[in-house]
Amino acid sequence: MKRTHLPLNGLRVLDAAARHLSFTRAADELAVTPAAVGQQIRALEDTLGVVLFRRTARGLELTAEAEAGLAALRGAFLNFEEAVQAMQAGQSSKALTIAAPRDLTAKWLLPRLAAISVADGEMRFAVMASDEALDFTEANLDLAIRWAEGPGNLEGEALESDGFVTIARPGGGADVEIGWPGCPGEDATTPVRVADAGLAIDAAAAGLGRAVVPELLAGGDIASGRVVVLGEARPSRLGYWLVAPVPQWRQKKVRALIDALTI
Incomplete structure (x- = not known):
């Protein structure tokens, strides 16, 4: 069934004016002018086809028609407040769903989520493989990490990194290049090719x-001495970005996670 369009702003003004029986005091409450309150009431009367207030010698009075709807109107506004509180209650949830590239998840993200969980035992994480075409709503995602030049049409924050580094086993290994899709200079002639940068580190x-x-991806292996860096880091226009649509980005639990991941 098609719902009737409700003049919610006018109804809100009616509620305030009815409580105060004064357009001036209602205007103070709503932070508008008395003239604006009067205009809203007249527009509401035109929409409903009823008179809501009468001026008498004693001041402003409600008509019988206005009195008849006030209890239901105020109950509705209470329901609105409860609905908003229920929706905001999710902000206190400590369960988050994150999408990230598999190699970044294994090499960088999971150790950090583990540390966050140790610090706060109520945290719960669901981690899924990222896909550029992921629908945040359909996948029930809170946050994603993407390898890109920027956040695109989403809100985003870059993870700090020195760009690309060349790594090898301590003491040296085979004198050949290991390629992976997207790596600088990778082509079909690269002697060793693997599926992603994480496997390239392992290789x-x-x-x-x-x-x-x-x-960023190799940081843990470099710190542990599993691999060593050869030469200087190379700047890159690409990087890892924390991204989400505006509603998810503004959630307190998402902001807290972003802060924890970008320390």
Whole structure:
């Protein structure tokens, strides 16, 4: 059934004016002018086809028609407030769904989520493989991490990184390049090719050759001594971005996670 269009702003003004029996005091409450209150009431009367107020010697009075609807109107506004509170209650939830590339999840994200969970035992995470075509609403996503030049049409914040680094096994390995889709200079002639940058790090650590990978991704393996950096880091126009549509981005639990991941 098609719902009747409700003049909610006018009804809100009616509620305030009825409580105060004064357009001036209603205007103070609503932070508008008395003239604006009068205009809203007249527009509401035109819409409803009834007279809502009469001026008498004693001041402003409600008509019988206005009195007849006030209890239901105020009950409706209470229901609106409860609905808003129910929707905002999700902000206190500590369950988040995150999408990220598989290699970033394994090499960078999971260790950080584990540390966050240790610090707050109520945190709950669901992590899924990212896809550029992911629908945030359909997938019930709170946050995604993408390898890109920027956030695109989403809200976003970059994860700090030195760009690309060339890595190899400590003491050296095979004198060949390890390629992966998207790596600088990767082509069909690369001697060793793997599915992603995470596997390229593992291949380098195994001694299969040297790999050019995102510094952020290799940070843990570099810090542990599993691989070493050869030469200087290379700046990159690409990077890892935390992204989400505006509604998800503004959620307190998402903002808290972003803060924790970007420390």
